[in-house]
Structure formats: structure tokens, C-alpha cells
Amino acid sequence: MPEETSNLAARRAAAGDSTAVVHADTTAKWFLISSIAYFFIVGIIAVTIAAKFVWPSLLGSVQYLTYGRLRPLHVNGMLFGWLLAADMGLTFFMIPRLCGVKLWSEKLGVATAALWNVIILSAVVCLLLGINQGLEYAELPLALDVLVVIAWIMFGANIFMTVASRKYDQMYVSIWYIMGTILWTAFVYLTGNFAVLFATGTNQANLNWMYVHNAVGLIFTPVGLAIAYYFIQKSSNMPLHSHKLSMIGFWALAFVYVWTGAHHMLHGPISQWLQTIAIAFSVMLLIPVWAVVYNFFATMKGQWHQLKDNVPLKFLMSGVVFYLLTCFQGPMHSLRSVNAIVSKTDWIPGHAHMAVLGAFSFFAIAGTYYMIPRVYKTRLFSDALGNWSFWMLMMGGLGFFVTLWLGGFWQGWQWNNPAIPFIDTVVALKPVWIVRFFSGILMFVGIVLFAYNIMATILGAKDRPEAAAA
Amino acid sequence: MQQDYVYPSIYFSYFLFALLAGGALYFFVRSLKHGYLSHDSEEPKYRMMHDEEGSSHE
Numbered sequence: 240m241p242e243e244t245s246n247l248a249a250r251r252a253a254a255g256d257s258t259a260v261v262h263a264d265t266t267a268k269w270f271l272i273s274s275i276a277y278f279f280i281v282g283i284i285a286v287t288i289a290a291k292f293v294w295p296s297l298l299g300s301v302q303y304l305t306y307g308r309l310r311p312l313h314v315n316g317m318l319f320g321w322l323l324a325a326d327m328g329l330t331f332f333m334i335p336r337l338c339g340v341k342l343w344s345e346k347l348g349v350a351t352a353a354l355w356n357v358i359i360l361s362a363v364v365c366l367l368l369g370i371n372q373g374l375e376y377a378e379l380p381l382a383l384d385v386l387v388v389i390a391w392i393m394f395g396a397n398i399f400m401t402v403a404s405r406k407y408d409q410m411y412v413s414i415w416y417i418m419g420t421i422l423w424t425a426f427v428y429l430t431g432n433f434a435v436l437f438a439t440g441t442n443q444a445n446l447n448w449m450y451v452h453n454a455v456g457l458i459f460t461p462v463g464l465a466i467a468y469y470f471i472q473k474s475s476n477m478p479l480h481s482h483k484l485s486m487i488g489f490w491a492l493a494f495v496y497v498w499t500g501a502h503h504m505l506h507g508p509i510s511q512w513l514q515t516i517a518i519a520f521s522v523m524l525l526i527p528v529w530a531v532v533y534n535f536f537a538t539m540k541g542q543w544h545q546l547k548d549n550v551p552l553k554f555l556m557s558g559v560v561f562y563l564l565t566c567f568q569g570p571m572h573s574l575r576s577v578n579a580i581v582s583k584t585d586w587i588p589g590h591a592h593m594a595v596l597g598a599f600s601f602f603a604i605a606g607t608y609y610m611i612p613r614v615y616k617t618r619l620f621s622d623a624l625g626n627w628s629f630w631m632l633m634m635g636g637l638g639f640f641v642t643l644w645l646g647g648f649w650q651g652w653q654w655n656n657p658a659i660p661f662i663d664t665v666v667a668l669k670p671v672w673i674v675r676f677f678s679g680i681l682m683f684v685g686i687v688l689f690a691y692n693i694m695a696t697i698l699g700a701k702d703r704p705e706a707a708a709a
Numbered sequence: 710m711q712q713d714y715v716y717p718s719i720y721f722s723y724f725l726f727a728l729l730a731g732g733a734l735y736f737f738v739r740s741l742k743h744g745y746l747s748h749d750s751e752e753p754k755y756r757m758m759h760d761e762e763g764s765s766h767e
Contacts, residue, residue: 336760409743411753422732426725434721437714446722472758479754486745493733497726 262335264614266348270328271607272697273356275690277320282686284313289679292672303367311378312366318376318454319387320359322595325603326462327355327394330417332610333469334398337414338405343397351393358386376451377432384432391428395421412485416465419493423457441508449500455594456496463562463599464488464531466606467555471535474551474609480537488530495523502573505582514575521573528566535559550625554605557633561597565590580655585671586647593640596682601632604689611693616705620695628688635681638674646671 288309291297298304335342342348362379365371371378379387398421402414431450438446472479479485501509501517539545539556546553568590571577581587612619619625646668653664696703744750 337757339760407753407756409745409750409753411757413757423729426729430722430725434718437718439715442715442719446719449722469757472754476758478758481751482754483746483750486740486750490733490737490740493737494730497729 260335260339260341262332262341262614263345264332265345266342266352267328267331267610268614269349269352270324270331270355271611271693273352273359274321274324274328274603275607275693277316277324277359278686279690281313281316281320282683284309284316286676286679286683288313289672289676293669293676302369308367308369311371312363314376315362315366315378316359317595318459319362322459322600322603323462324355324359325607326459326466326599327351329466329603329606329610330398330462332606332614333413333465334401334417337411337469338401339407340401340404343400343404347393347397351390351397354386354390354393358383358390361386372436374431374435374447376454377435377447379432381432381436384428387428387432388425391421391424395425411468412479412482412489413465413469415486415489416461416468419489420458420462420465423453423461423497427453427457441504444507445501445504445509445513448503452500452503453497455591456499459595459599460496461492463558463602466602467531467535467559467562470551470602470606470609471538471555471559474549474555474605475539475542475545477538477542480534480540484530484534488527488534491527491530492524495520495527499524499569499573502578503582505573505575505578518573518575522570524566524570528563532559532563548622550619550622550629551605551609553626553629554601554608557629558598558601558605561593561601561636565594565598568593580651581647582651584647584650584654585643585668586651589640589643589647592636592643596632597636597640604628604632607689607693611696612705615697615700617696617700618703618705620692620699620703624688624692628685628692631681631685631688633685635678635683635685638678639682642671642674642678646675 287298287304288306291306291309302308331342331348361383365380365383366378370380372380377384398417402410402418427450430446431454435443435446435450468479468485498520499517501513502521505514505518535556536559546556572581572590608619608625649671650664650668653659653667654661740746
């Protein structure tokens with residue numbers, strides 16, 4: 240065994256605290272349970288949209304069920320109803336433990352969860368009614384944007400006050416990423432949902448794409464990595480390869496990510512210098528990404544056999560691989576020559592789904608599988624079902640990503656040939672969209688199995704006490 | 710005459726950019742002073758390995 244591992248017990252004992260803190264975890268439970276419900280409901284919307292690509296007349300002309308109404312509902316539902324809510328729930332689980340204290344205010348946390356549910360349910364109604372600002376990822380009406388800001392202030396205050404009362408001086412890297420997420424989200428959300436309303440034309444588009452890219456890069460990436468840094472160590476029971484390297488990755492992301500959004504406007508009517516800056520910073524993203532991924536792989540050195548029986552670890556390490564791939568694609572897309580082919584094609588949803596589903600949702604699912612049995616003092620309802628949920632999401636996800644990359648690349652080549660009528664390029668993609676639909680079915684089955692497993696774990700918690708666990 | 714808010718909104722966004730960059734620089738320097746990149750920076754990863762024994766179901 241490595242020397243570092245042999246000294247682990249002694250260092251753990253030296254670093255530990257004998258006084259156990261009792262965590263209520265009420266807020267974490269609220270967020271997790273509601274987010275899983277949205278994951279399931281919005282999953283139905285996702286499959287419906289995928290079916291509409293294959294059968295465009297599906298559901299007729301009912302205005303509430305048209306593609307234009309359902310697509311923003313799918314995007315906002317998955318991003319804010321499922322993923323961000325799940326991430327917030329996991330944050331409420333991690334932060335008190337990492338700080339060695341109770342959550343600053345469980346009541347404020349529950350109020351935040353309640354407000355978040357009001358926002359999501361209102362968003363569903365507004366988007367189905369067609370009340371939509373018409374901006375990508377910022378479709379929610381202004382009143383709901385204001386509520387999101389209030390909820391985020393409540394969330395941020397609770398987390399920062401907990402961190403401020405921590406027992407330990409040095410903070411684990413997950414705390415850094417979560418604090419970064421809270422501050423960056425405030426900036427990204429204000430720009431993307433308020434400042435953007437006062438701009439017009441190209442300037443508005445540029446601000447909007449800055450928001451869209453940073454919604455992934457400065458909201459879902461840092462909180463997703465916070466979750467990965469916490470649960471990979473916990474699930475594998477192995478210390479991180481290098482905490483110093485994790486901090487280098489954090490600061491590299493902090494200084495680099497914010498400038499990349501304009502790569503969505505390449506070949507568009509914005510300044511060449513702005514495009515070049517976005518390209519340069521996009522390529523520099525390889526530094527924090529590789530620092531993070533190397534750290535995770537090195538942590539797992541000699542421990543890969545654990546993936547066989549460890550459901551959370553399966554999701555976590557697959558998520559790391561997807562994170563590596565998606566963050567290799569991103570800088571490559573930002574090169575002008577590659578962008579000229581793949582931009583605006585089906586390649587992009589393939590790429591985006593690998594980031595949001597393949598990487599960050601996998602991290603959130605892993606955290607949920609780890610957290611729920613522990614906070615309910617029980618065992619997981621079924622490891623076999625957990626494995627099935629993994630394989631359904633993995634197979635469906637791979638089918639979806641790969642098909643859209645191939646189809647998108649093909650679509651891009653067709654678009655670059657002015658001799659091909661546009662409608663021919665639409666008809667040509669039908670086989671791609673059929674595979675996309677069936678891949679979506681597999682992913683949805685994975686979501687159903689995951690949701691059922693978690694709900695059965697919670698509802699049957701008293702029948703399977705933790706003490707009976709092996 | 711309609712007021713044009715394009716440039717004020719962009720300057721507002723640049724201001725937020727600058728605020729974030731300045732904040733990141735400030736906290737980066739502070740983290741250096743607190744030893745996050747020194748030889749003692751590995752302690753948090755050992756401490757977090759046993760941080761949840763007090764969890765309870767309510």
C-alpha cells in the first residue's frame with residue numbers, strides 16, 4: 240500500500256473531532272425529494288419532445304403541448320427543478336458535515352425549499368401558458384426571476400453563516416467550490432436575467448450566451464465538482480490524491496471560465512478580438528479540467544475494483560469520464576474551423592446533455608444514492624435496482640450523445656453545402672431522431688428506477704434499519 | 710425619445726466581471742497566506758473522511 244494510505248488511520252484520528260454533531264438534514268431531504276419528483280415529471284416531457292422529432296404531428300395542435308411550450312419547460316425543469324435543487328439539497332447535507340457544525344438555520348433552509356418549489360411550479364404554469372421572455376435559459380418571467388434571487392439569497396446566507404461558524408480553519412475544497420457557486424450564480428443570474436433585458440440586438444445575444452455558458456460553467460460545474468470531490472472520497476473511502484492540486488484546479492476555473500461565453504457567437508456579428516479572447520480562454524479551460532480529472536483518477540488508483548459493487552461510485556467515476564469528454568469537446572468547438580461545422584447543429588444538444596446529464600446529473604444521482612440511506616438511517620432499497628438505473632442511464636445516454644454527435648456533424652457538412660436545400664437536411668436526420676427517441680426511453684427508464692429506488696428506501700426505512708446493514 | 714440602455718447594461722456586466730475578478734484575486738492571495746498551497750494543505754481531506762457520524766433521522 241502507498242505510504243500515504245498506511246498513515247491514513249493515524250492522520251484521520253489526529254484530524255478528527257470526538258464530539259459528534261447531530262444533523263437534522265430536514266432541508267436536504269426536502270430539496271432532494273422534490274428534485275427527484277421533478278426529474279421524473281420532466282423526464283416525461285423530455286421523452287415527449289424526442290417523440291415529436293420523429294412524429295411532428297404528435298399531440299396535434301393543442302397549444303400547451305406544442306414543441307415551443309414543452310422545450311423550455313424541459314430545459315428549465317431539468318436545470319432548476321431537478322439538477323440545481325438536487326445540488327442544493329446535497330449542499331445542505333455536505334456543508335454542516337464539512338464544517339463540523341449544525342446548519343445555521345434549518346427553518347430558513349425549509350423556507351428556501353418551499354419557495355423553490357413555488358418557483359418551479361409557477362414556472363411550469365407560466366411556460367405552458369406561453370409566458371416566456373424568449374431568452375435561452377432565461378425564459379422565466381421577471382416576477383419569478385425576482386423570487387429566484389430571493390431564494391438564492393436565503394440559500395447563500397444559510398450556507399455562508401454555517402461556513403462562518405465552522406470548527407476548522409482550513410476548508411475542504413468542496414466548501415470553496417460551493418462558496419464560488421453561490422457568488423458566481425448571483426453574478427451570472429443577474430446578468431442573464433436582468434441586465435440582458437436592457438440590451439438589444441447583438442449585444443443582447445452576446446450577454447445571453449455569456450449567461451448560458453456560465454450557467455453551466457459557473458453554476459453547475461462548481462457545485463457538481465463540490466459534490467464529486469466530497470462523494471468520491473466518501474464512497475471509495477480513500478483520501479483525495481492531492482488537496483493542493485484540487486485548489487489549483489479551483490483557482491484556475493475561477494480565473495478562466497467567465498470569459499468563454501462569446502465562443503457561442505463565433506462567425507457572428509461581434510468583434511473578432513472578443514471571439515479570439517473567448518477561444519483563448521476556452522482552450523485554457525483544459526488546465527482546471529485536467530487538474531480535476533487527474534486528481535480523481537489518481538485517488539482511484541488501485542481502487543477501481545470498488546466500482547463493481549458500489550453504485551454511487553459507478554455514477555461518480557462515469558460522470559468524471561463524461562466531464563473529461565465534454566470539457567475536451569468544449570475547447571475544440573471553440574476553434575473557428577470546428578465551430579463552422581458543429582455550431583447550431585444537433586451536435587450541440589449531444590454535447591450539452593453529456594455535461595448536464597452525463598456529468599453533473601450523474602454526480603447528483605450518486606450523491607443522492609449515498610445520502611438518502613444515511614439521513615434516513617437505513618439501507619438502500621435495492622442495489623440491483625441501483626445498478627439497473629445506472630446501466631439504463633448509461634446506455635441511453637451514450638446512444639443519445641453519440642447519435643447526436645454523428646448526426647450533428649453530418650448536418651453541419653450539409654449546411655455548409657449551399658447546393659443542398661435546407662428541408663433536405665431536416666428529412667435526412669430522421670433516422671438520427673429515431674435513435675434519439677429510443678435512447679430517451681432508456682434514459683427515462685433509468686430515471687424511473689432511480690426515483691423508485693430512492694422513494695422505496697425512504698418509505699421502507701423503518702423496515703430496514705441501518706444497524707442490519709452489512 | 711426612447712432611452713438606450715444597451716451600453717449601461719453592458720457596463721454593468723463589465724462591472725460585475727471586474728468585481729468577480731477582483732474578488733477572486735483577493736481571496737486567492739488570502740488562501741495563499743492561509744497555507745492552502747503549502748505543505749500543510751492536505752489536512753482537510755483526512756478530516757472530512759469521518760465527518761458524518763452524528764447524523765440522525767428526525
